[in-house]
Each structure stands twice: as C-alpha cells, then as structure tokens.
Amino acid sequence: MTDHATEVAMGERFEFGANWAQFLNVLNDDRIALAEQSLLNMLGGSNLQGKRFLDIGSGSGLFSLVARRLGATVHSFDYDPQSVACTAELKRRYFPNDPDWVVGHGSALDKDYLQTLGQWDIVYSWGVLHHTGAMWQALENVTPLVRQGGTLFIAIYNYQRVMTPVWTWVKRAYNRLPKGLRWLVLGPALVRLWGPRTIYDLARGKPFHTWRHYAEHGVRGMSAWRDVVDWVGGYPFEVAKPEEIFDFFYKKGFSLRRLNTCGGGLGCNEFVFSNKPASE
Template identity: 60%
Template sequence: MADGVSIKTHAEEIQRGERFAFGANWLRFLKGLNDGTIQEAIHSLKTMLEVENLNGKTFLDIGSGSGLFSLAARYLGAKVVSFDYDPQSVACTNELKNRYFTNDSNWQIQSGSVLDRTYLNNLGKFDVVYSWGVLHHTGEMWTAMANIDQNVAPGGKLFIALYNDQGRPSKRWWSVKKAYVSLPNTMRWLVLVPCYVRLWGPTMVRDLIALRPFSTWLSYKSNRGMSPHRDVIDWVGGFPFEVSKPEQIFDFYRNLGYSLLRLKTCAGGLGCNEFVFQKKRQDSSL
C-alpha cells in the first residue's frame, strides 16, 4: 500500500468518526518517555518471549504506535521492521529511532496496513512477530489475525495482545467508544468525564479511605508505558473495537499449526489477554 493512499484513507476514517487518532496520543506520550519506561519495555519482551536477548533475530512490530517496543527489540539486538497504519504513529516511531538509533540500517520503519496481504507478503518472514493491542482496532480482527501468519517464520514466535470479551460490558464499551470518536474534539469531554469516574472513581475512593490519596494514580504503570491520563484516552477512544475470549484465540492459532507458549490473561476483566505462540517447524524432526 502506498504511503499516500494509506494516509488519505486513515484521515477519512477519522473524519467520518470511524477511527481514533492513536498516533496523536502517542506523540504526547513521547514527551514524557524516560529510561525507566524503556527498561520496563525491554523487561516485558524478555519475560514474555523467554529470552535474554534477540541477537541475530528478526522482529516485526505490527502497529508500532509510539515505537517503544521496536526500540526495546532493537536494544535486545534484533533486526527490526516497524509499520503502522496511522501516519502520526509512524512519525513517533521515526522520532524514537532518531533519538536512540540514528541512521541505523537494522531498524526500518514503514507505513502499511495489516489488512493488506500483498504488503505483508513483501515484508517476508520474521523470527518474532509482535502486535500488542493492535489487531482488535483494525475493524477486521480475525482477518488481520489470519494475515500475519504469513510473516511468522517456521519455528518463530507470535506475541499478540487482544481485548478480552466481557460480554455485555464489552458491548457497552463499543457504544461509548463509537460515541467518543463521532463527537467533535470540543465535545468529547462529555464522554470522557463519566468514563474517568467509572475507571478511576472506585480506586480514588479506596486510596482516600486508606489515607493514601492519589497513590495508585502516581504509581500507575501501563503495559505500554502510558501515563494514567493517556491510558484512559487511549481506552475510551480506541475504535474500531473488537473483543475475543482466550479460548477462541487459542483454537484459531492451533488450527494454523501454532502451539501456545505463554498466556497472561486479565482474569476475565477489562483489558488485554496476552499470548505467545510458536509456529510449527516445516520439518517436525527439528
């Protein structure tokens, strides 16, 4: 997909109230990025992939967002390719590369769509394919999940995170998110304020009763390194929005020849379930 076509389509979707501008949120996030957040990202990759480094490995970051986890993979020694559908997210990832790995030929950053099979095919195969909290925002989650199979090398790992299906609450959140992206920027507070009360109200009350006002807020760390405020906006605005149950994802990739290596659930609650799969080798004797 050519950059101009991708950017035009993305802008039109935002204008029609069909998509949240994730990249704009990430641009603000970069202003507060620090070494501690980077180290947390590195630790997350090492833990979930069960490695000490990625030396000699190739790493594909699908929907790179801020570029934080592409950066973490590069620090671990991987040869990285990052791409995103959102032009501002591409700009964020480029900004991180310019800060920490200027003119590095082992980190390529592109504009592209996970729904474009031709684009994905041209990227080739990778030892690690990573897509955290992205595929459920494509509007065609199951298609995206099938598409990325072609990018995982035999014996390679697939690390994805997808929103948990809570049933009725998930349907209500779909309506909230759709309302948020459909409103003009000046009116979005009408949705955001009640969501703040829903998401943070009980915690704030508990901290106040315990005589520790704002302690949870001040110590908060999201999986993606966001501040509490940025995380709330990312959640409330995150549209398109699809959900899945862990067993559905397990069955889907098992049928494609994957085995599950690690699973981290949100215990049936609000958030993402994380999966690390390994693709079967072409020669089963290996």
C-alpha cells in the same frame, strides 16, 4: 493515508498517533526499562540478539525501540501516519541512521504490503489487530509472517458479555463527537475506570498512588492518562474470548507458549505462540 484521514473525519477511527505523540513527552529511561523487562518476561531469555523482530502497529514505537536495544533487527509499521512519525522520532532519538531498524507505513489488512515483508523470528502486535476493523482477517494475514519455529506475540481485547456492547457504544460516541465535546464521554469514563481505585488509595492514606505509579503497576511503562484516552477513544473495537484465539492458531499448527489473561475483566489477553506443534 487518505483512507485513514477519511475514517477519522467520519468518526470511524481514533487518532492513536496523536495520543502517542503526547506519550513521547513523558517517555524516559525508567519507562523504557519497564517496557524492556515486560517484553523479556513474555518472550523469555535475556536479549533478542540475532533475532528479526516485526512490530505490527508500532504505535509510539516504544517496543520497537526496546527490541532494537535488546539486539534485534527491527521492522516497524503502522496504519496511522502519526504513529509512524512517533516511531520514526524514537529511532531518530536513540538509533539515528541505523540500517537495522526500518520504519514504514502499512496496514495489517493490506496483503500486498505484508507479502513484501518476508518471515520473521518474532512477530509482535500488542493491542493492535482488534482496532483494524476486521480483526479475524488481520489475524489471518499476519500468520504467514511468522517463520517456522518463530514466535507470535499478540494481545487482544477480552470479551465481556455485558460490558463489551457498552464500551463499543462509548468508543463510537467519543469519535463521532466534535473534539471540543469529547470530554462529555471521556469525563464519565474516567470516573468509571479510575473512581474505585482512587477511593481505595484515599482510604489507605495514599492519595492517587496507583495513578502516580501507573508505569510500574502496569509493567509496560505506559502513562495512566494516555491509556485512558487510548481505551475510551480506541475505535474500531473488536474482542475475543481467550479460547477463540487459542483455537484459531492451534488449527494453524501453532502451540501456545505463554498466556497472560486479564482475569475475565477489562483489558487485553496476551498470547505468545510458537509456530510449531507442541509435540516438537
């Protein structure tokens, strides 16, 4: 925890948990239902009954909540203390005193901690491992957590030849500015990210339609504003081409069950791997 606070103070890490704490203020049943459907769409099936679900970098705790609602036994952990608190808050709201949902503090880079967790039917880490500061090591570390025949569901930022260096600079600048001056980065980034879509909505007579209905359009039940802050501030920041992630896990005996890319643009590529060769 001290390491996290030091990194934040040095401008080397974004406070994801503080952003997630604000998201919990707008979380409702509709957003939870959207998140639930998005998870089932990627994993297949109608529930997770009897499954053991490990949420690496649980953030708001939304997808740990969804997994528990779907019947899984859940273990959630995060490196950011405020994210741990957010996840614990969702457990308190929806599953108080539930022994089948454990919330803890840990890092995907801490091999000693990871070795205490054992193996899981589903290892889930959406948009997390590229924020560790050592993405490839984190990917290496989480691999043994997936039991034979189990599932790994990860999302990793897409590599863009031109824009990746630009966004790296933006994110670093945001975190190194005093909080009172971060609007100098956030404002222009908001215009860049949302300007074209806002103009399009105005042109078709539906002002701010996409913004207001972002949870439905984004599928995962998230908040437009909180996603903007998360994107602009999200640092450390690493990326990978889809084929790099595929090759990495293929060499470890995993087979790709499902792939959802961002079309070569901004955002995450989603991968669902099975811990067994395709021939099986």
